[in-house]
Amino acid sequence: MRFLITAGPTREPIDPVRYLSNRSSGKMGYALADAALARGHEVILVSGPVSIRAPEGVTLVPVETAREMYDAVAETIAGADVAIFCAAVADYRVAEVADEKIKKTDESLTLTLVRNPDILGSARNAFDFRGILVGFAAETEKLAEHALDKLRRKGCDLLAANDVSRTDIAFDRDENEVELFYKDGRREGLPLASKGQIAKEIIRRVEGLVE
Ligand code: CTP
Numbered sequence: 001m002r003f004l005i006t007a008g009p010t011r012e013p014i015d016p017v018r019y020l021s022n023r024s025s026g027k028m029g030y031a032l033a034d035a036a037l038a039r040g041h042e043v044i045l046v047s048g049p050v051s052i053r054a055p056e057g058v059t060l061v062p063v064e065t066a067r068e069m070y071d072a073v074a075e076t077i078a079g080a081d082v083a084i085f086c087a088a089v090a091d092y093r094v095a096e097v098a099d100e101k102i103k104k105t106d107e108s109l110t111l112t113l114v115r116n117p118d119i120l121g122s123a124r125n126a127f128d129f130r131g132i133l134v135g136f137a138a139e140t141e142k143l144a145e146h147a148l149d150k151l152r153r154k155g156c157d158l159l160a161a162n163d164v165s166r167t168d169i170a171f172d173r174d175e176n177e178v179e180l181f182y183k184d185g186r187r188e189g190l191p192l193a194s195k196g197q198i199a200k201e202i203i204r205r206v207e208g209l210v211e
Helices: 027-038 066-079 143-153 195-210
Strands: 002-007 012-015 018-020 042-047 059-062 082-085 092-094 113-115 132-139 158-163 175-182 187-194
Touching: 002 027, 002 066, 012 092, 018 092, 027 042, 027 082, 027 195, 042 066, 082 195, 132 143, 132 195, 143 158, 143 175, 158 195, 175 195, 187 195
Parallel strands: 002 042, 002 082, 042 059, 082 132, 132 158
Antiparallel strands: 012 018, 092 113, 158 175, 175 187
16 A cells, blocks of 8 residues: 655744754654555655654655645645654744844844644645545643544544653654544554554554555
8 A cells, every 4th residue: 555654843944044843753753654664565754854764665755844744745645545644743834934044133032923734634625635544643631532623623534642741752752652543433542662563553553444
């Protein structure tokens, strides 16, 4: 099958030398790409800036901003059987990027932010994607409630949620623990394990959804 996977953070420029971003390392998305490849699938990996190397054999589409990621997904999703949105996309970008480096002239500086497009939220409508759709959710509270709401709102078949208020898992860690929420109401916990192991489990379940 053909997998499209988004991974890593996005980087939203403020001026030529500064940007807004987040703590995503890309490890989970890259582990998913690895696991899908190992199962013999084709993988397109649309990735924000990360410091890890893409697994050999994937088609890497490097991007920086959320809008670039949106465009890359819009161009590639039609050929995919499965789309997994693991990227930590910045919800907002700076309204007006300064052409020159901003100088520290005043005591305070106000940046106006505007909403970025919701890439996962565009899959079913704007991109008309009919394949298996998998989302991720990083939550700090009311995990199940928020995860179920996201699953339905974004038209996912499966949503993997993790609790980012915990310091032992998620951002930049090698381990993760996720709760899986399925469209049909099933719910399943994947206990603490390496991101590689979690990725294998997720790919196996995704394959099960296709059969
Ligand atoms: N996502 C995306 N494009 C965005 C924002 C998020 O594709 N602009 C995807 C992420 O890759 C992830 C899922 O959406 O799979 C969850 O992201 P999140 O930001 O938690 O979802 P929101 O609905 O924006 O939730 P919140 O209200 O918590 O910001």
